Amino acid sequence: MSSGPRLVEVRQNVLKQNDLLARRLRERFRAAGVFVVSLVSSPGAGKTAFLESVLTRLHPVRRVAALVGDLATENDAARLARSKAPVRQIVTGTVCHLDASMVERGLEEFRLEELDMLFIENVGNLVCPSSYDLGESLRLVLLSVTEGEDKPLKYPTIFNTADVAVITKTDIAAAVEFDAAAARANIQSVRPGMRIFEVSSKTGEGMDGLLQFLTEGKEVMSDE
Amino acid sequence: MHELSIAMSMVEMAAEEAARRGCAQVCAIHLRLGPLSGVVREALLFSYDVACEGTPLEGSRLVIEDVPVVVFCPACAAEQTLASVQRFFCPACGTPAPQVVRGRELEVVALELEQ
Numbered sequence: 562m563s564s565g566p567r568l569v570e571v572r573q574n575v576l577k578q579n580d581l582l583a584r585r586l587r588e589r590f591r592a593a594g595v596f597v598v599s600l601v602s603s604p605g606a607g608k609t610a611f612l613e614s615v616l617t618r619l620h621p622v623r624r625v626a627a628l629v630g631d632l633a634t635e636n637d638a639a640r641l642a643r644s645k646a647p648v649r650q651i652v653t654g655t656v657c658h659l660d661a662s663m664v665e666r667g668l669e670e671f672r673l674e675e676l677d678m679l680f681i682e683n684v685g686n687l688v689c690p691s692s693y694d695l696g697e698s699l700r701l702v703l704l705s706v707t708e709g710e711d712k713p714l715k716y717p718t719i720f721n722t723a724d725v726a727v728i729t730k731t732d733i734a735a736a737v738e739f740d741a742a743a744a745r746a747n748i749q750s751v752r753p754g755m756r757i758f759e760v761s762s763k764t765g766e767g768m769d770g771l772l773q774f775l776t777e778g779k780e781v782m783s784d785e
Numbered sequence: 786m787h788e789l790s791i792a793m794s795m796v797e798m799a800a801e802e803a804a805r806r807g808c809a810q811v812c813a814i815h816l817r818l819g820p821l822s823g824v825v826r827e828a829l830l831f832s833y834d835v836a837c838e839g840t841p842l843e844g845s846r847l848v849i850e851d852v853p854v855v856v857f858c859p860a861c862a863a864e865q866t867l868a869s870v871q872r873f874f875c876p877a878c879g880t881p882a883p884q885v886v887r888g889r890e891l892e893v894v895a896l897e898l899e900q
Contacts, residue, residue: 565899566812566813566897566898566899567897567898567900568815568895568896568897569802569806569895569896569897569898570894570895571802571893571894571895571896572892572893572894573798573892573893574891574892575791575794575795575798575816575891575892575893576791576794576891578794656787656790657786657787658787688787688823688825689786689787689823690823691821691823692787692791692822692823692824692891714871717821717870717871718820718821718822718823718870719823721821721870721873721885722821722823749881750871750872750873750874751870751871751872751873752873752883753873753874753881753882753883754881754883755883
């Protein structure tokens with residue numbers, strides 16, 4: 562005898578498993594004293610060139626490493642290896658984002674306690690990565706000058722879930738008539754108060770300020 | 786497009802919950818969805834039917850309750866509902882309001898179960 566369907570309250574976050582794992586990763590990173598920075602952007606915004614520049618500058622003075630997500634190739638890891646910092650690739654196959662379990666598996670080859678900073682390069686995608694906490698201390702969203710100043714308004718969620726915005730490829734800003742003031746205003750509209758850096762991975766312009774900011778972040782974490 | 790894997794986790798979760806309660810069938814999943822969850826409503830609805838195929842949820846409905854983005858305005862000292870996720874400014878006084886109170890939800894709130 563059926564009385565028809567009954568409504569049962571459950572209240573469960575769909576990404577609970579990922580969130581719990583991300584929390585555990587964050588605790589591991591903190592215990593090991595590693596400052597973890599993740600990078601998100603659209604494909605072609607210059608994440609790998611940016612990371613190569615960051616690793617090359619930090620490697621001689623800090624114990625840095627990188628975990629790089631890519632759909633199908635290992636090209637990024639090969640490029641980043643030129644920095645001499647330890648780099649591991651996570652080939653995601655058809656998966657368009659990294660999640661906490663992929664990061665956990667990627668960590669297996671690292672000794673976290675021997676690192677000061679770990680960079681995680683997400684798959685180039687401005688939508689899907691916004692849903693997944695990776696346990697990082699800081700999330701950088703990259704926006705290149707070739708992409709258009711209104712990108713933050715088109716993808717507000719990824720900018721809203723990130724902590725810092727980095728405008729890349731500033732060496733060609735004039736050639737593509739990039740309007741930095743408009744881009745900054747749009748970032749501030751979707752994430753008021755967001756810290757913004759402008760850099761050129763190619764010339765190195767603006768990198769010192771950003772590296773100082775990251776290093777300070779690491780020191781603040783270690784003092785807590 | 787990560788909505789399919791999200792739909793599959795929802796289906797799995799609902800099937801487990803139904804089994805735990807001794808119910809043979811799930812008729813509907815009720816979900817609260819915020820614009821800042823990173824999940825696209827239409828893509829999720831499409832993926833849901835695919836994810837249900839061959840499971841106890843086949844033929845079930847996904848009922849989505851859209852949650853607006855609510856921020857805390859420091860000037861008004863009050864929660865305010867945003868009209869657009871492109872402008873995080875208090876709709877009452879125009880003060881920048883980055884503190885999100887609601888709008889990131891991706892939460893199953895209820896299941897309709899058949900004994």
